[in-house]
Amino acid sequence: MRIVFAALVAVPLIALASTLATGQQSRAADPGETAYQEACASCHRTPTRFMRRFVDLSQAERQVALDDFLKTHHAEDPGKRAAIIAWLEANHVRR
Ligand code: HEC
Numbered sequence: 001m002r003i004v005f006a007a008l009v010a011v012p013l014i015a016l017a018s019t020l021a022t023g024q025q026s027r028a029a030d031p032g033e034t035a036y037q038e039a040c041a042s043c044h045r046t047p048t049r050f051m052r053r054f055v056d057l058s059q060a061e062r063q064v065a066l067d068d069f070l071k072t073h074h075a076e077d078p079g080k081r082a083a084i085i086a087w088l089e090a091n092h093v094r095r
Helices: 002-028 031-039 048-054 059-071 078-091
Strands: none
Touching: 031 078, 048 059, 059 078
């Protein structure tokens, strides 16, 4: 009886643990966040301050402004630049 009980408890716990682990993994693996950590975080620990300048723009204007600026500001690679901009848009636009 004890063994059956242990199995009934253990299986959902394992399922829950692996769901949580996967969720964390996919968060950490956001390519924009990774690129930000590599290319920007040494100078801008978080984007909060520099993003204030862009919050009043429309989303399209903000993307163009960031893209233009970052071309010559530590994000020359177009793929990484696009990933960083998408990550900023999704996580760091506060009004
Ligand atoms: C070597 C340090 C350094 C790195 C690395 C760096 N920045 Fe900056 N960044 C600065 C400084 C200093 C300023 C303020 C002066 C200026 O506008 O150039 C700034 C300004 C900015 C601004 C404000 C522009 C504006 O018009 O107000 C943005 C946006 C920005 N950085 C984004 C980024 C992003 C995204 C990355 C990574 C791709 C990055 N920075 C990497 C030092 C850095």
